[in-house]
Amino acid sequence: MKLLVCFGTRPEAIKMASLVHKFKESPSFEVRVCVTAQHRQMLDQVLDFFDIVPDYDLDIMKENQTLNELCGRIFLKIDEVMQNFKPDVVLVHGDTTTSTVCAWAAFHKNIKVGHVEAGLRTYNKFSPFPEELNRQLTSRICDYHFAPTSQSKVNLLNENIGSENILVTGNTVIDSLLWTAEKLNKGYENAAIIELKSLLNFDKKVILVTGHRRENFGEGFLSICKALAHLANNNDIEIVYPVHLNPQVQKPVMELLSGISNIHLIAPLDYPSFVWMMQKSYFIITDSGGVQEEAPSLGKPVLVTRETTERPEAVIEGTVVLVGTSSNKIIAAAQNLLDNTDDYEKMARAHNPYGDGKAASRIVEFLEN
Template identity: 40%
Template sequence: MTKVFSASGDRIMIIAGTRPELIKVAPVACQLGRYDEVRVTIVSTAQQADLLPAFLGLLDTEVDYHLGVMSAGQSLNALLSKTIAALDLVIAEVQPNLIVVQGDTTSALAGALAGRMRAIPVAHIEAGLRTGDPANPFPEETNRRLISHVASLHCAPTRRNRAELVREGIAPQDIIVTGNPVVSSLQNAIQKSQSSPDLDVLLENLKGLKPVVLTTHRRESFGTTLDRNLRTLRAFIMERPDTALVVPVHPNPMVKETVQRILSDSERVSLIEPLDYPSFVRLLQAAWLIVSDSGGVQEEVASLGKPLLVLRSVTERPEAIDAGVAKLAGEGPGQLEELLGDCDALNKWIASIKPIANPFGDAQSSARIAQAFVDFLTGQVQQTRAVQ
């Protein structure tokens, strides 16, 4: 490992390991690049090594450290311990003044714990999201609760998230409502939208049809729930000859095997490789209906003006439900079938969805977060000088 910056200035280490993390930290890293006194180090744990290469173009700088923490069949505990150990070596070398983690992944929890054990302040982007159910989503709900009680600075996307943190005993002065930087990334992706030959062919083939876009990868959906959801969607497409299903298939073997087994020989179903972010946004823009268990997609649909059926029984992002752009499809037998089966209600709801002001933030969210980091570090310096 090689040091990538001088020792002068405040050193901020940003940790990301998954595609959603990179999408959300990228605009924050770009904003931090505007501060001459800040030196940013970006560490990729490569928790989603197969998905990250297509997303690295979101950064105006290179990832400084790549950690190989993934191995086939390892447990969550093994992944957590391996990631903490790998991050500890980087932290000892870089000696950051602030460690930044995003969301609720194992990488985020590992970064928060590794920083805390080195007595380095931790800032948490996307703080305060809660379902109230430790098993749903798992392990994300547990991860983000633990991070909240390790972090020194909490960047809450919404006032609702801030209230959740206060209820859990987090000091109000340590919480800043910033919005979610995904809104900045989404707008940037729309502006950067460019031709992709494979996607262009796919969209051309979908002309005259109503595309239904499916993304699914959540651990709690594995097994019978995933099997049932895929069979329900296949039946819906078969019964509606004016529709087509497009599935960017997640590389997780549990997802990939089930999707291939149930959908590979289905009529008007396209199974495609994961897309880079601008191309994925283009696909969402072309959708008639989106079906997903993704948290990020819940945040994106408001800006895109697209209807979303959320493949969950509860969500930590109720703002999308409240705004009317998303509906919970549940995880129990018959719930998704019921929503898709009421054609009149479904068509009426889909026709009513239009782009709205995103309840999760605006284009300035990443700038607010970057400024919060700088203000926090300035305050830390002032406190140190006062003690001296």
């Protein structure tokens, strides 16, 4: 079977890495990897760490590119790849523009499509934007749906997708996380980790922060930054914030937080350094979907700066709390974790509803059969 694995962003690369290696171990597949480089620098870091060399690199990113421009450039370039390789199956991941456009392009050529991390839903097309509608559109196109959880499968069944085309796998991000954590525990270290060790005082509680969602641009990020400033100024803590490269994120963060001594604004971390930082943090404030899945495996509470989540399982389990972008809600929830040991311990219990680290093996076996 000729298999084309397509991805473009750092999160996709992390979640597809274990799959790429598992497929290449199987004699049943001729595998080629195509990256769009929707995230250039951050994508390359992940490819290097997981030792993946793309067969096709579309290199489509331009500064201040609109979503429509991005879609158009991917359509044009992926068409050439599919014409050249003529895959039997195209494998895409999750909710990115890369995933949806590559799936759609495969459909135009009557090529079967498999969707990894299928079935996540908020049913609010503007939250997360544009990811929620990307997921729904990709589900209408795909032939094989690899759902990470039972709830994801229920969502797909409710949309009249046949159960014979759905496989509950767990999430491949846990495969990558457990592999990386084991490597770190055996002593892996890089320049970023060494620098973090010298930068932060780990005798204090360390809060890790990330943020990049489009729906939070503007007032949302201003409100989040005000909350972080309040927490830093009123607690003997360390806050470390790897700031996303998007100018819509950089501007408010630098303007509101750069002068506060116990807030450390640093460049985006490569994947192993970020996993190491999650391990060392007391809790995490984020709008990331992937962190909502990863942190419970490490026993780290997560405050999610979004109004909705397509990952409700961890909210139900109690390891994740939605706080939105209200400064008051973020401050109240964070202060409670800092002050209330019982509430912290309830959230910090290491239980993960998203998988056991064998998702990639299940997907490979399904397509082999």
